[in-house]
Amino acid sequence: MPLLSPSVREVPVVRVRGDDAEDSHDQLATEEPLEIRLRFGAGRDARVQRLAVTMRTPGDDLALALGFLHGEGVIRSPDDVIDVAHTPVQGGRRDPNIVVVTLADGVRVNLSRLERHVYTTSSCGVCGKASLEAVATVGAPALPAGPSLLPATIHGLPDALRQHQAVFEQTGGLHAAALFTETGRLVRLREDVGRHNAVDKLVGSFLTAGESVPAEHGVLVSGRASFELVQKALMAGVPVLAAVGAPSSLAVDLADEHGVTLLGFVRDGRFNVYTGAARIAEPEA
Known part of the structure; x- marks a missing residue:
């Protein structure tokens, strides 16, 4: 049997067809929480802020964190990020469900605008917003005229x-x-x-x-x-x-x-x- 990726989990299941039932297995999409944290500064002066928890399928977690921050207007380009990684834990391991994004000096973040409730579900990224004003698009770039699609x-x-x-x-x-x-x-x-x-x-x-x-x-x-x-x-x-x-x-x-x-x-x-x-x-x- 091929090894499953972190995105897939195999579970026991009873398959029923008509009046017949049999024990079997099924492959499901994995769903686990991912906490996104922001780090400001470095060394002893570094400050870490917990930003959001989203339910996601493991894999591409670093991209997910940066894409989330870009969509919220926190970062505008790769230059706004010094480092992005899963947070270290004891024994040299890293926590697979926590990503820390270290922001470059000069990046200003309005944390009150980003305030969310405890977590956002996998079906909704906006429903955890604390206010309607917080979902307003901030600083969206001008769009090109194209493409021209048949x-x-x-x-x-x-x-x-x-x-x-x-x-x-x-x-x-x-x-x-x-x-x-x-x-x-x-x-x-x-x-x-x-x-x-x-x-x-x-x-x-x-x-x-x-x-x-x-x-x-x-x-x-x-x-x-x-x-x-x-x-x-x-x-x-x-x-x-x-x-x-x-x-x-x-x-x-x-x-x-x-x-x-x-x-x-x-x-x-x-x-x-x-x-x-x-x-x-x-x-x-």
Whole structure:
């Protein structure tokens, strides 16, 4: 039997078909808490602040932490981060469920704006916010005019996404977020039990490599498009957000306000354009 990744856990299960039952095993998407902490300064003067706990699928934790902070406007570029690592514990080991991000000197953080309740669930990254004002997008970059997407390109995105969802094929229980080009090529994909975590991991994967998210690309998500996903795409400078499911009213409002092209129900050869229709190209006659 092949070894399972940290993203997958095998559990005993009783399978019932009709009147017949048999003992078996099933593979599930792992869900565990991840605590994100900020470190200010160095040495004896260092100060550590616990920021948030999110339920996530283990893997790409450092990218998740940086993507989360980027989406919240805490960091703007890789230069804002000195170090990101799982926190050390006794015996030279590291705690797999705590990530500490050391910020560069000069990075100012409004912790009161980021105040959350005890934790955020894997299905919602905004619901732990302490106030409505705290979810307002801060300092979003200007979006590029492109890409220009043909309907046929958009129609092909869900199948391309499914073909690259390795852990979903094992468990059927993970969301995915993928960056795609104007021609529909998937550049990078990340999976997680939470929709917002998948986007954070995707954005953070560029930050951990010292890069920015490429311009004039789009992001496809496997579920619905919520306010927070539009916010994360906007903060990353992504001009197109396509969702297999439905958008929320707040998602449409935010996308319309900032010029994001928001597509919903991208599946089965159809999709709805809610905002930013100028980026959808007319098919050639």
